[in-house]
Amino acid sequence: MAEAExxxxxxxxxxxxxxxxxxVLGRHERYRGEYPIVVEGLRNSFGxxxxxxxxxxxxxxxxILGVVGGSGTGKSVLMRSIIGLQxxxxxxxxxxxxxxxxxxxxxxxxxRNRWGVLFQxxxxxxxxxxxxxxxxxxxxxxxxxxxxxxHEIARYKVRLAGLPEEAAxxxxxxxxxxxxxxxxxxxxxxxDPELLFLDEPTAGLDPIGAAAFDRLxxxxxxxxxxxxxxxxxxLDTLHEICDRVAVLADHKVIAVDTVPNLMKLDHPWIQEYFxxxxxxxxxxxxxxxxLRKHMDMPIAANAVKALDNQRDGKx
Amino acid sequence: xxxxxxFEVTAGxxxxxxxxxxxPWLVSTIGxxxxxxxxxxxxxxxxxxxxxTEIDTAGxxxxxxxxETRGAAITGASERxxxxxxxxxxxxxxxxxxxxxxxxxxxxxxxxxxxxYNARSxxxxxxxxxxxxxxxxxxxxxxxxxxPVKAFVHQLELVGVSALPIIGLMSxxxxxxxxxxxxxxxxxxxxxxxxxxxxxxxxxxxxxVLMTAxxxxxxxxxxxxxxxxxxxxxxEIDAMRTIGISPMEALVIPRILACVFMMIVLGFYSMVMAxxxxxxxxxxxxxxxxxxxxxxxxxxxxxxxxxxxxIKAPVFGLxxxxxxxYHGMQVKGNSEEVGLRTTLAVVSAIFAVIVLDAFFAVFFxxxxxx
Numbered sequence: 001m002a003e004a005e006x007x008x009x010x011x012x013x014x015x016x017x018x019x020x021x022x023x024v025l026g027r028h029e030r031y032r033g034e035y036p037i038v039v040e041g042l043r044n045s046f047g048x049x050x051x052x053x054x055x056x057x058x059x060x061x062x063x064i065l066g067v068v069g070g071s072g073t074g075k076s077v078l079m080r081s082i083i084g085l086q087x088x089x090x091x092x093x094x095x096x097x098x099x100x101x102x103x104x105x106x107x108x109x110x111x112r113n114r115w116g117v118l119f120q121x122x123x124x125x126x127x128x129x130x131x132x133x134x135x136x137x138x139x140x141x142x143x144x145x146x147x148x149x150x151h152e153i154a155r156y157k158v159r160l161a162g163l164p165e166e167a168a169x170x171x172x173x174x175x176x177x178x179x180x181x182x183x184x185x186x187x188x189x190x191x192d193p194e195l196l197f198l199d200e201p202t203a204g205l206d207p208i209g210a211a212a213f214d215r216l217x218x219x220x221x222x223x224x225x226x227x228x229x230x231x232x233x234x235l236d237t238l239h240e241i242c243d244r245v246a247v248l249a250d251h252k253v254i255a256v257d258t259v260p261n262l263m264k265l266d267h268p269w270i271q272e273y274f275x276x277x278x279x280x281x282x283x284x285x286x287x288x289x290x291l292r293k294h295m296d297m298p299i300a301a302n303a304v305k306a307l308d309n310q311r312d313g314k315x
Numbered sequence: 316x317x318x319x320x321x322f323e324v325t326a327g328x329x330x331x332x333x334x335x336x337x338x339p340w341l342v343s344t345i346g347x348x349x350x351x352x353x354x355x356x357x358x359x360x361x362x363x364x365x366x367x368t369e370i371d372t373a374g375x376x377x378x379x380x381x382x383e384t385r386g387a388a389i390t391g392a393s394e395r396x397x398x399x400x401x402x403x404x405x406x407x408x409x410x411x412x413x414x415x416x417x418x419x420x421x422x423x424x425x426x427x428x429x430x431x432y433n434a435r436s437x438x439x440x441x442x443x444x445x446x447x448x449x450x451x452x453x454x455x456x457x458x459x460x461x462x463p464v465k466a467f468v469h470q471l472e473l474v475g476v477s478a479l480p481i482i483g484l485m486s487x488x489x490x491x492x493x494x495x496x497x498x499x500x501x502x503x504x505x506x507x508x509x510x511x512x513x514x515x516x517x518x519x520x521x522x523x524v525l526m527t528a529x530x531x532x533x534x535x536x537x538x539x540x541x542x543x544x545x546x547x548x549x550x551e552i553d554a555m556r557t558i559g560i561s562p563m564e565a566l567v568i569p570r571i572l573a574c575v576f577m578m579i580v581l582g583f584y585s586m587v588m589a590x591x592x593x594x595x596x597x598x599x600x601x602x603x604x605x606x607x608x609x610x611x612x613x614x615x616x617x618x619x620x621x622x623x624x625x626i627k628a629p630v631f632g633l634x635x636x637x638x639x640x641y642h643g644m645q646v647k648g649n650s651e652e653v654g655l656r657t658t659l660a661v662v663s664a665i666f667a668v669i670v671l672d673a674f675f676a677v678f679f680x681x682x683x684x685x
Contacts, residue, residue: 028339028369030371113343126649129413130412131412132412132413134412135412142343142346144346144347145346145349149345149349149377152380153373153376155410155412156372156376156403156406157372159406160402160403160406165410168410168412169413169414169415171414173648173649191342192341223399223402224371224372224399225395
C-alpha cells in the first residue's frame, strides 16, 4: 500500500491528473485580469421587442458595480445573459476571459464554479434545509471533500451570511424574507466565488434589513475580495456601497461611473433618477451618515462633494 | 505556479513539529489534502502559511481548524490569509445541517394522531363548506340577477364542450372492447346476438356515466382545485371578499352547476358513443348490420336503464365539483399544498363516485329497475 501512494504526507495527487492543456484558468488559480466581465455588442430580443442593442459593459475586478435602469430595460436579462441562462442574439460576453456565448458547455462549466448568484426571490431549493442548500454546489463541484468538512463549510457559510447558527437546519419556508435572502447569499458564497451576482438583494426588505444587507455585501466584498454585479432599485444601496454604477437605458449602457459623476450627466432619465425627490433624500441621508463617520471612506468624500456641487449649481 | 495544495512536516525547534503549507489552498484543491492534514501529529506547534499561493475561506477554515484543535499557532500569514482566517474564526458550530428527525416510533404515532385530529377538522370543514354553499344558493335564489352567468357559461364550455372529443373517443373504445370481448365469451354458448343486450345495458346503466365521472374528475375536478387553490395563494380570494364579492357565488356555484349540468349531457353522450362503438364491432365482426344493432338496442334495453344512468349523472357531477372546489378552498400556505389538494380532490371524488355507484346499483335493483 505504501508504494502505491508515494507521497501520502504531502498529499500531491497523481501526476496524470495534471494537464498542461488546461484553458485560461486552472482550478488552482484566482482570476488576475483587470476585467472579469466584458460584454461587447450584446443584442437581446424577445420576438419583436428589442431589449438590448449594441450593449457594452466592462466590470472591474474588485468593484461593486451597481446596475440601474427603469423597469423593462433588461437589467435581469443582462445578468441572465452574463451567467449563460439567456442566449443572446448577437454579441460577445467574456467572463474571466472565457467566452460564455461561444464557448462549448464544458468551458462554461469552468467558470461556473467561480461565480455565485443570488436570485431575486432567493430561489432556494424548498425541499432542502438552508445548510443542505449551501452544500448542493459543493457536492456538485467538489465531491472529493469529506462529508464532515462539507457540513462545516456549510455551517460557517450560513453564519458568514449573517444568519444565526440554528438557521442551517431550517427549511426555506420557515424563514422570513430577509433571512431567505441571506440564505440565498450563503448558497451563492458556497464555492468561495470571485464574482457575485445579486439581483435586487434589498427589494422587499425593511429599511433596517436593507441597510444591514448592504453592510454585509460591502464587508464580504472587502474580506473575500469579491467582484459584485449588483442589480438594484435602491438608491441608498447605490450611494452606500457601489463603487460604480451602470445605467441601462435606450437598449444599452448609457453611462458607467461613480454616482457623483453620473449626476452631472445631462440625460433626462439619469437626472430624474438621481435628482428626483427620492434620489436627493437618499443622497442627503448618505452624506450626513458619512460625515458622521469622519469621512473614512473615499466614496464619502465624493458624496459630500456632489452635495456641495449641487448647492453651488442651485445658488 | 503550483497546482496543488500540499504541506510538509518538519521537526521544528522546541517541543512540536512544524507544518509548512504550500500551494493554493482553495475549495477546489483542499479535497486532496484534507485527510492527510487531519492525520498530522497532534503535537504540531505551528502552521507556516507563508508559502501559500492562494487562499479562500474554505482553505482558511481548514487551516484554522487544524491549528485550533492542536493548539498550534498560524505563522507567516499574508494580509489576505490573515483577513480570511479572522473572518471564519468563531464561525464554527456543532450539529447537523439536515432538519432534526424524530425517531421512527414517535413519527409514526405523531403522524397517526395528526391524521385523526385532521379528520375531525376535515369533517368540520366539509360541513362548513356545504353550509356556506347552501347560504350562497339561498342568497342567489333571492336575488337571481346576481347569478354569474358569464362564469357559468365559461365553465360549461370548459367542463363540457372541450371534454367532448376525449370522452367521445374513450366511450367509443369502451363500446368496442365490451362488444368484442363480450362476443368472444358469449360465442361459447352460441349466444353472440346477446352482445347487443350486453353493450346496451352495461353502458346505459353503469359504464357510460361512471367512466364519464372519472374523466370529469380527472379533467375538471383537478382544474377546480388547482385554480381555486392558486387563487387562494395569490390572495385573489381575499381580494374578492374585501370588494364584497362572495367567492362562493362567484367561483364555486358556477363550477358546481356547470359540472352537474354537463355530467348529464356528457353521460348521455358517452352512452351514445359507446353504443356506436359496439355497433361498429357488431357490423364488422359479428355480422349484425349497424342499423339492426341500433334497433335491437331499442327492443332489448328497458327504458329505465337510461333513467338509472341519467339519475346518477348529476349526483356524480355534484360530488366531483364539490370535491374540487372544497379542496381548492382548503389550500393555504405554499404551492406544494396546491398539488397535494389537487391530488386529494381527484382521488376522493373518484372514490366517492365508485362507492355511491355501488349503493345506486343495489338501490335500483331493489326498487325493481333491475
